[in-house]
Amino acid sequence: MHEALRLLILRARAVGIDISKSDHPVANQLCQLLDGLPLAIELAASQLDVLSLQSIVEHPDLLDLLVDGVSTETHHRGLRAMLELSQKLLTEDEQRMWALMAVFESETGFDLNAARAVCAGDGIAAADVQPLLSQLVRKSLLMVDHQAGRTRYRMLRVIRQWGHRLLLEAQHDSTARSADEVVGAAAEHFSGLAQQGAGGWFTIGEVEWMHRLRLELPNLHAAQKHFLSLPEQRHRGRELAINVVRTRCQIFDGKLNDARRMLMLGLQHAGPDPEAADVTGTSLLAWVALLQGRNDLAAPLLAKAERDAATLGLSDTLAPLLYASASAIFLCEPDPQRAKTALPALERAEAAFQSAGCAGDAFMATLFSAMAAAFLGERQHALSQRDRLVAVAAEAQGQWSFSWATWTSALVEFMHGSAKRSITLAQDALRLQRQIGDTWGPTWSAWLLAVTTAKVGDHELAGRLFGAINSLQREAQTCVMNMQPFLRVDQEIRQRCRLTIGDDRFNRAISAGEALSVEDGIALALTPLEAMHRARTGESLLTAKEIEVIGHLARGKRYAEIGRDLDIADRTVETHVRNAKRKLDLRSRAELVQWYTNPTPSTSN
Template identity: 30%
Template sequence: MVTKRPEGNLPLELTSFVGRRHELARARRLMTQTRMLTLTGPGGVGKTRLALRIAADAHRAFRDGVWLVDVAPLNDGESLAPAVLDALGFRDESPRRPDSGLVELLESRQLLLLLDNCEHMPLAVAVLAGKLLGAAPELRILATSRETLGVEGECVFTVPPLALPERGESPALNEAVTLFAERAAAVQPDFTLGDDSEPVAELCRRLDGVPLAIELAAARLRVLPVTQILTRMDDRFRLLADRRQTTVPRHRTLRAAIDWSYDLCDPAERTLWARLSVFPGEFGLEAAEQICSGDGIAADEVFDLLVGLLDKSILARAERTGRARYRFLDNIREYGHAILANSGEEPALRRRHRDHYLGLARRARHEWFGPDQAEWVTRLQHEKDGIRTALEFSLDEPGEAHAALEIVSSLWHFWLFAAGSFGEGRRLLSRALESAPEATPVRADALWVAAWFALRQGDVDTAMPLLGECRDLARRLDHPAALTSVAHFSGLAAHLRGDHREALALLLEARERYLACGDQAGVWMTLFHLVIVHSALGDGDQAAAAAAECLAMCEGRSAYLSRSNALWVAGLAQWFQGAQDRAAALVKKGLDVMRRHDDRWGVAESLEVLAWIEAAHGQEERAATLFGAAGVAWRSVGTATPGLRPFTDFHNICQTRVRGVLGGGAYTSAFQRGAGLSLDQAVDYALDVDRSSSAERPQPSVLTPREQEVAELVAQGLSNKEIAARLVIAQRTAEGHVEHIMTKLSLSSRVQVATWFTHHCR
């Protein structure tokens, strides 16, 4: 039996953790005495860093892991529960409220939830925390906030600044001085305290031991020695003291440190700092260039200005699958936002921000059914905070809701793969439809997407009026593409009602319409549903033909994520015909791709069908184990059983037979064994993969030295053209190397190559 691995999503520490021995000891004691501990204190005092260390140290005590939710990018309380679900890796596929699904998912789990930066929505956090703690007896919550949250039973720990050296004592082992020295060495490798120990100690005293202020000051060693830093800080504090006597001293200190960093920026860097505050979380270079250029900053100047802000520790950099991403610390972003708000540029910047994500949504919709599916999933996952902010702007700004309609409906695949929440997409789309009632083609498209969302959750009663309104509007506007989608999803609705003949006629009509207008993605989706309907009608030859055409389309377009779903539906068709071995081979072939791309719904469907196949083979114990694993997968997308009624019927019939053969005790034991597996372990079990084998994954030696070199450049985010230039080879040769790498490693995208290289070659 496989031992379950610890789970969690805590980030790696990129810099050393300094001091806090007493605070850690006290927090550990408090964690044994309370189920909710809130770390409070002013901005920059180190709440987040301390909480992350506490959580990491406590990891082994929680069977189901330690999970971080950054509350800072969220705009309202409605988005809190979906964000927690997302961070936990669960999918909200059900029509119920997200907090209800979250309660159900956590009630039997033993985990630590770290809610970071809660001060801008204390009531929403308190309400959700109270519900979760009341329903999940083994749940613990660790929160950070600048104020207490008011949860019943909450224990509050005010995080102090770092300890400071007394005058006259050696500062060498002091926490604040050590932090300065370590950060100084990072920017000036030959830095040692030496004769500077007392000036550094004095500087730390002036900064009140606030870690953020100390780190910002250490970054100034690139341009000034310690003594000059101290002099400039003295001058600044005297100036500030006259203006901010009513401000908390620590806030004055932190503000002074950021003021000083702002003064050291040149005018263009200051402008970019303010403009970049329009991003709620991480952002990429392309977005910064498009949104923040203009009015004195050319697009090709943005990169150099970003480098300047990085050098001054204004921005932090992270690497995501070979591409650079940037973000502010929370206080620094707030500082920039205050400047932006006073500049008069904010309304225009927010509209440009929204327009960037509207353009991104249009591109994603157009390019989705093609070779870049995996890259789009990854990119949209990284951009989800920006997407949500763009949607909030469009929904809150008068006259802009039409843009929200288009963003949500264009990104129907985003809510499935990247955001992980059909429920969230459905709620946002419903809100946008209410806010933008105008009769436009955008509304017509949004109506059929809303119907598709409802059907995906088995909600036929809600879908039918939406399809009816879409049909009427499309006819008025002469919008044939929307009429085609109405035929398609009316066919799916008929299938869910059990009227398979009507479903077949409507789906065949839709397929012809999609072909006529060249909509390849529409043709593929219709074929997928035709396989299911032909199978339900007992027409195995037609189902097999539709499945073969569905697979061929994916392979012709190199749409590998769609191909994994096509393999599943082809396997389902074989199961209907009784060809169990062929069905298992097809489903398993797609399952590993689904796992690699975190297609939770696809994994759940695959485990479900494989359980049916094992039962047909007389392997009732394996079937029961797979039912247990499938149950966990179904709950991770927000439902307890297969969501569509025909599959629920098959599930119930098969499960009843397996339980009858095994007996209640043996069935429960096998089922619980499957339910105790992680998603990765469940997939390994279904695929008969032994992770103890050294050959479980391709090793670096599989590649030639040149291919390893190319894989490294792919991991750095270089295009084939850039790789060719770097290695002084023809672009076609570079393309050939990349194709060989993917073939050897059984990978389907550059993102997967980057991930493989990071895991195996670094």
């Protein structure tokens, strides 16, 4: 149990309140809101005789409650005294700096560039910002974190809320900017950052961009909230959401629900007459839903985007709509022949992005084109699209892009080439995804390794990987099996596994995989190829039904029992056994059972 939670439970008992195990989630949330500060926890616990845990967590001004709460305990005077003393020990510039830095969210803080942007209109010179921040660090009002190669500063929530008070009090001075103006300056900075990221992430520094924007998500949310609160600035809230989603940082971080939420907030104030930006936002919203396997959400959004685009005369030219529509055909069309229309549609989307000068968006269309060609196209077309994708990713020198080019190469090998090479490439992609901190990619690499592992003959390992994928999907906020091309392959491979090792054994393997942590599931997916059970010699010569019959035979069943289990005639069972012996050049049922239970690995593929 966390020390902060222990302290809260202990102090709650002192006022006659028992925090049960069922209350621990809310209690932990309160401890997080208080940043684990013992004095703040003492104050919160002293309120539990008059307020519930949930009421304290949901209180609109937690600092007000802790400092001016209903209790008359000396703790309350202690916290106020501590904050007032900290304020008195600061110079005027340091006090102003405390107030200004309170506009940034406590969760992940801010960097030097953001601090300079907020100070720029306040008479604080850019050269003075760093020294002032250092003073606040020395006086324990700021904490320093080093994340993603950048120095960041963070205020504890209680200290930030006191800084907010200072900001509000200062606006009574005619020479100081209002709190709204300071918040607006921060919003402008983060809006510019999102715009820069949307247009510039597809470079050698793309992973740095992903991590930087991931850390800024709380501040980006606050910026959007500010824009949406001002009727004349609401279009900026929509624009901000579009740019953030275009950076793919939320996908990288496995926060697709957050991407959808930002877009929905940005679009909620759309007027009766559609604008091009509305169509772009709606198309992006549909596309994110498609990535989550939620065609039920994507379909009506796409229909609206297409109607609005037709009204504006943009149906054939707006790249985000072309891309979302083509992605829907690729991922949602159950008929493989009709799904092939996604191939030229994705090429049109790519060309439209290139014409608009959107290199990162064009790469995403190139990536989907190569994936679609692997699933739906002929071998030569799939190889050609793969080579083009790898060349584009290599030229950009971005690790995230190259990890996906490697993954797609593994998919092409699985569909059209060597299963062994597919495993090697998929594991290379997975290692790179782990190295760069990608939360989204490992789900897809583990899935590809599951189906390819089954193809080389280790059906039990494949089952464990299928189980592990369930945890990975939850972390990535997606569902692989809700996407038609993946579903078709998945169903075929799972059926092959069940026919080969039986339902019970395969189900046990899946359950074992489901019990693994995310990290253990990824480690399992990196099982060396030489450690995998290989396909039996000659297995590719047999039909799925023949393998199924032999599996029952290996479990000691007679022809009549096998016939009843499989709903086929005894004579048909005998025919399957005879054909299998002939194909494998075996003389008896005993040799056939031996071949099944003690396999000699195949050297093919």
